[in-house]
Amino acid sequence: xxxxxESGGGVVQPGRSLRLSCAASGFTFSTYAMHWVRQAPGKxxxxxxxxxxxxxxxxxxxxxxxxxxxxxxxxKNTLYLHMNSLRAEDTAVYYCARAExxxxxxxGKGTTVTVSS
Amino acid sequence: QSVLTQPPSASGTPGQRVTISCSGSSSNIGSNYVYWxxxxxxxxxxxxxxxxNQRPSGVPDRFSGSKSGTSGFLAxxxxxxxxxADYYCAAWDDxxxxxxxxxxxxxxxxx
Numbered sequence: 001x002x003x004x005x006e007s008g009g010g011v012v013q014p015g016r017s018l019r020l021s022c023a024a025s026g027f028t029f030s031t032y033a034m035h036w037v038r039q040a041p042g043k044x045x046x047x048x049x050x051x052x053x054x055x056x057x058x059x060x061x062x063x064x065x066x067x068x069x070x071x072x073x074x075x076k077n078t079l080y081l082h083m084n085s086l087r088a089e090d091t092a093v094y095y096c097a098r099a100e101x102x103x104x105x106x107x108g109k110g111t112t113v114t115v116s117s
Numbered sequence: 118q119s120v121l122t123q124p125p126s127a128s129g130t131p132g133q134r135v136t137i138s139c140s141g142s143s144s145n146i147g148s149n150y151v152y153w154x155x156x157x158x159x160x161x162x163x164x165x166x167x168x169x170n171q172r173p174s175g176v177p178d179r180f181s182g183s184k185s186g187t188s189g190f191l192a193x194x195x196x197x198x199x200x201x202a203d204y205y206c207a208a209w210d211d212x213x214x215x216x217x218x219x220x221x222x223x224x225x226x227x228x
Contacts, residue, residue, distance in 0.1 A: 035217065037162075037217075037219075044119065044203075044205065044219060044220070044221045044222040045154070045156075045162060045205050045207075045219045045222070046219065047207075047216065047217030047218060047219060050217065059214065059215045059216055059217075060216075061216060061217075062213065062216075095161055095162070101150070101209070102149070102150065102152060102207065102208065102209040102217055103150075103152060103164065103167045103168065104152070104154070104162075104164060104207075105164045105167070105173065107161040107162055107163070108161065109160075109161050110161055
């Protein structure tokens, strides 16, 4: 079945880096744009970044621009989010989602990132 | 402060009809589709309404969406206890070279 599984979350100190992964299965990953969306504890959804199917187009939220990088490996059916210079306010559950335009029709269950000293 | 504005809460009794609004601007809802997502407690969001008013397969026809100008609306008729959840509107925003934007979310309580 169509599935997205995030991994790579954990507890990290402020200023350090972390890489999240999103493994896709059950669909032709290489033909879909993919997004990262996060949710801080007790807060609403915040869009983070998107990459087109061929990585030619990428957009980022202002809050992560210059610190986070979204990329993908279509040969491995995997989406990534590399996060540098992490801050306490980056603490959240991070979801990956499959997209057609901004229609996010398949979501993973999320992976939790906690930035704390 | 979210780019899209939703009421933080809404409520209704079983069987009632409830409407949730989502106010945006010309750079997002005014020029792009509105999407609605339902998030049940402790779970990932789920696509509820696509492209202003389209229901994905499996979504009951009790849920409907509409758009007028720079606002979107989600209506839930025949309210049921299992509809108690957080609801988020979303749209692509053409300003600042492009970005996705969500509303702050509306917590729906079924009394």
